[in-house]
Amino acid sequence: MEENTILEERELPEKQGILSSKRYATTTNGSVIRETGIAFCDGCGYRLDSNRATIICCVCRKKLCTSPSCSIDYAGRHYCEDDLQRILPLERLQFKIIHGLSCNLGLTEVRDLVRCQKEDFNSALKELVARKFVEKTGLSLFSRYEVLDRGILAWKTYYKAFTENGDVAYFVEEVNNHVKEKDRNAVERCYGDIS
Numbered sequence: 001m002e003e004n005t006i007l008e009e010r011e012l013p014e015k016q017g018i019l020s021s022k023r024y025a026t027t028t029n030g031s032v033i034r035e036t037g038i039a040f041c042d043g044c045g046y047r048l049d050s051n052r053a054t055i056i057c058c059v060c061r062k063k064l065c066t067s068p069s070c071s072i073d074y075a076g077r078h079y080c081e082d083d084l085q086r087i088l089p090l091e092r093l094q095f096k097i098i099h100g101l102s103c104n105l106g107l108t109e110v111r112d113l114v115r116c117q118k119e120d121f122n123s124a125l126k127e128l129v130a131r132k133f134v135e136k137t138g139l140s141l142f143s144r145y146e147v148l149d150r151g152i153l154a155w156k157t158y159y160k161a162f163t164e165n166g167d168v169a170y171f172v173e174e175v176n177n178h179v180k181e182k183d184r185n186a187v188e189r190c191y192g193d194i195s
Ligand SMILES: [Zn+2]
Pocket: 041, 042, 043, 044, 045, 046, 064, 065, 066, 067, 070
């Protein structure tokens, strides 16, 4: 197609799963229109262009941007969150529980910081135990919950995606503040008020 025969250019959003394409159409009066399909991230709707890497989900072939919440890496492959959740399920509440426990908080502390319904918390915890993400160790009063390797792997995999913004990011910050406060109190108990 000769460039000089094209009278009009038109940009259209590309369909899901297709990167970008060019089409030519002829109008009734014989002029030629070049239609360019513009790719958008199927996750967040952000425009994908040649300057930015485009990632393709290895399961559904959705095109995704590099934002950690749009494309998540697991075992050397790229996934959209929906598909990764089918392979490695981890709810945001369960992520919070693992995060709290791996910061050496007790279960009661985690529950206080999560601020959700007791039933929701308990069923999320129960599922983590059933999936061998978390394990209860010790007896009665001395029992505690520990995060197992599979739990750490799931937590690591979703860390960037979940903590980018929203309630999980807020929770992580609250845990940080809580841990700092605890450390400060521990120092004060040893050496008196240091401020
Ligand atoms: Zn995106």
